[in-house]
Each structure stands twice: as structure tokens, then as C-alpha cells.
Amino acid sequence: MKTYNYGTAILAAFEYLLDKYPEVFVIGQGLWSPWYVGNSMTDLDKKYGVERIIDTPVSESACTGAAVGASLAGMRPIVVHPRIDFMLYAMDAVVNQAAKWSHMVGGQAHPAVTIRGIINRGGEQGAQHSQALHSWFAHIPGLRVVMPSTVADARDLLIASVLCNDPVMYIDDRWLYSQTDDLPDVEEVDLRTVGPRCLAVGTDLSIVASGYSTLLAMKARDQLAAQGVAAEVVDLRVLNPFDPSPVVDSVRKTGRMLAVDGSWRTCGMSAEVIASVVERLAPGELRAAPRRITLPDAPAPTSRVLEKIYYPDVDQVVLAAQALLAR
Amino acid sequence: MGKIFELGGFADPTSFHAPLELGTTLGPVLAGYMRSMSLIRSVENRLARARRDGFIGGPVHLGVGQEAIAAGVSQHLRSSDRVFGAHRSHSHLLALGSSVHGLFAEVLGKDTGHSRGMGGSMHLWDQTKGFYGSVPIVAGTVALAVGAGLAAKLQKTGDVAVAYLGDGAVEEGVVHESLNLARIQNIPVIFVVENNLFASHMHISIRQPSDATARFAVANDIPARVIDGNDVIAVSETAEEAVTRAREGGGPSFIEAVTYRWYGHVDWRDDIDVGVNRSQDDVANWKARDPIARLRAAMVAQGHWSAAQDADLDAKLTREVEEAWERAMQDPYPAESALLDRVYAK
Numbered sequence: 001m002k003t004y005n006y007g008t009a010i011l012a013a014f015e016y017l018l019d020k021y022p023e024v025f026v027i028g029q030g031l032w033s034p035w036y037v038g039n040s041m042t043d044l045d046k047k048y049g050v051e052r053i054i055d056t057p058v059s060e061s062a063c064t065g066a067a068v069g070a071s072l073a074g075m076r077p078i079v080v081h082p083r084i085d086f087m088l089y090a091m092d093a094v095v096n097q098a099a100k101w102s103h104m105v106g107g108q109a110h111p112a113v114t115i116r117g118i119i120n121r122g123g124e125q126g127a128q129h130s131q132a133l134h135s136w137f138a139h140i141p142g143l144r145v146v147m148p149s150t151v152a153d154a155r156d157l158l159i160a161s162v163l164c165n166d167p168v169m170y171i172d173d174r175w176l177y178s179q180t181d182d183l184p185d186v187e188e189v190d191l192r193t194v195g196p197r198c199l200a201v202g203t204d205l206s207i208v209a210s211g212y213s214t215l216l217a218m219k220a221r222d223q224l225a226a227q228g229v230a231a232e233v234v235d236l237r238v239l240n241p242f243d244p245s246p247v248v249d250s251v252r253k254t255g256r257m258l259a260v261d262g263s264w265r266t267c268g269m270s271a272e273v274i275a276s277v278v279e280r281l282a283p284g285e286l287r288a289a290p291r292r293i294t295l296p297d298a299p300a301p302t303s304r305v306l307e308k309i310y311y312p313d314v315d316q317v318v319l320a321a322q323a324l325l326a327r
Numbered sequence: 328m329g330k331i332f333e334l335g336g337f338a339d340p341t342s343f344h345a346p347l348e349l350g351t352t353l354g355p356v357l358a359g360y361m362r363s364m365s366l367i368r369s370v371e372n373r374l375a376r377a378r379r380d381g382f383i384g385g386p387v388h389l390g391v392g393q394e395a396i397a398a399g400v401s402q403h404l405r406s407s408d409r410v411f412g413a414h415r416s417h418s419h420l421l422a423l424g425s426s427v428h429g430l431f432a433e434v435l436g437k438d439t440g441h442s443r444g445m446g447g448s449m450h451l452w453d454q455t456k457g458f459y460g461s462v463p464i465v466a467g468t469v470a471l472a473v474g475a476g477l478a479a480k481l482q483k484t485g486d487v488a489v490a491y492l493g494d495g496a497v498e499e500g501v502v503h504e505s506l507n508l509a510r511i512q513n514i515p516v517i518f519v520v521e522n523n524l525f526a527s528h529m530h531i532s533i534r535q536p537s538d539a540t541a542r543f544a545v546a547n548d549i550p551a552r553v554i555d556g557n558d559v560i561a562v563s564e565t566a567e568e569a570v571t572r573a574r575e576g577g578g579p580s581f582i583e584a585v586t587y588r589w590y591g592h593v594d595w596r597d598d599i600d601v602g603v604n605r606s607q608d609d610v611a612n613w614k615a616r617d618p619i620a621r622l623r624a625a626m627v628a629q630g631h632w633s634a635a636q637d638a639d640l641d642a643k644l645t646r647e648v649e650e651a652w653e654r655a656m657q658d659p660y661p662a663e664s665a666l667l668d669r670v671y672a673k
Binding site: 032055056059085089123296303310 | 385436445449498529534661
């Protein structure tokens, strides 16, 4: 076992992939700078060379499209977008090309490209430096969307994403980088077998979340436990294709569901989670109407007073759980 | 075939240290440049200090050293023109005569800020002065400026649009589409590239095969000039030509103004250690190509400026800037309802 934090776990995944698979290369902005990717890519350029660790012009669209093309020609590229907001220029390459390719050519060619988009918000950065767009991406058939919340998943699901033959959007969150854990040696997993997982067992309600929201759920669970409430936490991990059955199993047991999601409410992942569960349960199986916590339907503000009320926190999760149980 | 364009001496920081050639520019105009550039510098140095000392919560991208470009361009603009900026746009806003207090309040997230505290340093707006907006998404406003110029053409107002962008922005595809569109539609827009040789940590030599972005204007048949961006007289003359052409129906122009930022990419640090190809020597040499000092030296030599005037201006700016800062610090934050109230038009 070795101790990692979320950031160094990602670094370990890069090293594992670059050591073992010559077809892996990395392209994106900031890769020769310590500014952009926290501690998650430190010195990769020095260890593996600037030919394989490519810092780029300010060209998100071309770099992402080039990675898709390279994947069609036998490589396994990882595109890094240090802040998800900047990758919107790359949407054609992701949505029209990578996600469609396999289906469009009769399942005969597959872009095995991984696009790492980092959620990097807070610090009064505002509307164009704060977005979490996983719900958007999860709407696109053909695009796998991976959102690790734990240190183990940060490493192991990055490896699984890169080794997967489909295009994968791997979304990590700077607010998780200080989480630590002891991990065993890497064992490769097949991303197609990875889905939502129960992180903590409970009987009174199910809190369903992904990414940083899962951390909020786990912290809320501790507070609720002190109040005699046993919350079960289900971590989504893979948002698309979405397998709701572990969530359904949990809610069937507890009868109460709270979805926590760090994206917007309307057409957001929380809506998909609740709908997918409700349509699979009999009317009597829910003991209370499901609830959800999301961002307010507004762009991120800069002003500190507004930023403070914008992002969901542990207290909000606890309050919503208490409200669910009061019914 | 060789390179279409190279910056040559413009990119050599050991050159262009001498006092400016003032030409026929009148004394009051020169004094206006002094005041405008000095104000911008005072404001930005104040922001640097406040950010370092923890008074500002969000990032500030400072353009100290680049003041001559906004000052020279704005000299030929009017409040009905349409100016768009990017992440490093304090100078573009202030050179139009926009209030310092509004900028400080915005950076502090106060309700009295130019964007009512919703945007911070990276999302500025003051349409009363012709400043239509700045954003941190690289090249994000370039096509918008083309559109605002298209509107001026359709409205037959004789107004022009200005797109301020950096050398990094030309690496985005939308810039090339915008140049082509502006030319084929004969749109009154002036593309002002502030080529400071860096996109965040990366020198242009490891991002582009030539250091002169004006080659893209040539490819799109747009009149282009490459100039010393730290020479406010050269900037002003070039901008005048471009603005006149646009107002008279002559379509787009492209100005590449070569300059350098004294601070690092973001906030108050020098970033010698994290910049690729940013050495202490280069920074020192570029500081010797100071657009304000070179103007001052020329003005003093020709009797347009004195040590007393310099001291006066300095004292006045210090007072103005401190007053604006103190007032902004006391101003209220937006009400919590602003979070949802400002998403859609009322």
C-alpha cells in the first residue's frame, strides 16, 4: 500500500499508462507549467519527454480534434483541459466527431481518446472559470462520462478510461485534490464493468452523488450519524452510460432519496437520477418525495457574498436529509 | 519561401529604449497620454498590491508596461464605438475614461462595480464609454467585435468596433474565421493584437512558427501594421489611420503592437521561475522600454513637460486612486437576490 492524495493518484495513473503503453501520449495547455494541473502531472514532461507530453498553443479545438484523429490511427491520447470552461471551443471534436464515430461507421472504428476536463472553481473567478458540465456531456450517446470522487477511482478510472476503446470524458475536481488514501498496486479494470457503487451503508435514506458532491454526502453522513440517522451513500462514478440499478436497489431499501449534484438543476444529472429511480419503483416504495440539491440555475458569480451561497455545502445536505426524514 | 513576417527588432528587448519621436503631436495631447498611461499604471500597481495583501479574492491579470496601446488607440475613439477586450483589459477600459472607482468596486465584487459586482476583473463592462465587455475565454470576444462592427455598418453610424486580443488568441480558430468574415463583409472593425510574446507561461517561439501575428491579416487581405507597442505616438498614428478607414467605409484593419507585461501572467508576481523563456534579464530590458518613461523623456527634452508637472501628476493620481480604492472598499456587496435576478432580462 502506498499513500496518495487525489492529485498524486492521477499522477500515478499517468505514470502507469506512459510506462506501460507506448501508444499513450498527453496533449493540452499548461503541461509544462506547474500552474494548471495542481500536483496531478508534476514533471511528466521531464520524465517522458516533451514529444509525448505536449504543451500546446491556445488551440483547444485543434488539439482535441487532433487527439481524436490520432486515436483513429492507433494511439491512445489523453487531452487535458485544465479548466473545463475553455474546452467549449472543442465541442465539435467531442460531440460531433468522437461521440458519433463508432455508430456512424457501423461500429468498425472507435476513437479511444480520453478527454480530461478539470473542474476548477471558487476563488471569485466567476462565470467563465467555474463550470461543471458533466450533465451536459452525459446527455451525449457515445461519450462515456467518468467522474471519480475517491482517491482510488481518481487513479484507477483514469487508467480504465484510457484503456477503453470508446471516447471518455474524465472529469476531476480541484476541490478533491487534498483527499488522501492508501492504495494497492494498480489492477486494470474494464470501464464497461464500472458503475455506481455504494460507498457507505445505511437504512434511513439514500444520498446519491458524484465527484465532489459525493464528498459532501460522506461528510453529511457523519453528521447525520451523530444524530442517529443512518444514511447510505451511492457514488455514481460513471454518468454515461448510466446504470441506475445500484441506485434503485439502495432507494428500494431506504425508501428515501436525496440526489446531490454540483451542476445546474434543469436537465441536470440529479433529474436523471431521480427519474431513473422513480420509474423503476412501485408507487408505494418511496416513503417521501425525492429531493435534490444542485447549483442554483445561475452562472457562477464572482462577488464573495454570492459565491458563498452559490455552491452546495455539507449543511445543506444535512438539512435536506432531515427534511426528507421529517415526512 | 521565408517567413512572411517577423518582428525583428521589435521583439528585441535591448532596442527602443530611447525617448520617443514626438513628431507634430501637440503638447496638450501629449499631456493627455501621460495622464492616461500614468493613471492606468497607478491603478494596476494598486491592484497588484491589494491582491498580494489579500484584499482581492479573485485573479487579476495586469498589463503594466502595455499602457501605450490602449492610450493611443482610445485617442481616436468615441463613446458610440464598440470596444471589446479579454482577460487583461483594465487598460482598455480605463483609457476610454471609465471610472477607476467602478473598476475597483468591480474587482472587489461590490454592487457599485462596472458589472455590478457580478464579473470581477475578468468580466468588465461600461457601455456608456463604449466598452462592450471583456472575458477570459481566449479570443472569446473577437467575433463579437466583428458583429458589433457589422451592426455599425448596418446602422450606418460611422462607428467602429475594436477587438483587443493577445498573441495567444490568434491560435484559436475563431480569430481566423473572424478576420475572413470581417474582410469579406467589409466590416468596420480594428483588430488590435497586443503581442506581449507570451500566452500565460509560454513564449511565442514555442507556440507559433513566426512571432508576427500580422501574417494572418495578410492572408486575409486586411491592411496590417506592425509597430512598437510601447510608443504611444506610433500607436496613435496607426490607430488614427485604421479608425479613419473604418469610419469611411474602408473595412477592417489589423494592428500588431509589440509589447511586454512586467508582471507575470496573473497577479503580482514576476513569474521568472514558471515562465518558459522569461528571464530576469529580459524583464529588466523590457522595463527599460518603458512607454511612460520614454514619452516623459521626450516631452521634457522638448519643453512639453517638467519635473514639477510630474510631481503634480503623481500626487494627484495617488490621491485619486487612493480615494477610489477606499470608497470601493466601503461600498456594499450585491444583495443575495442578485444571484437569480440578473440571469435574464427584466
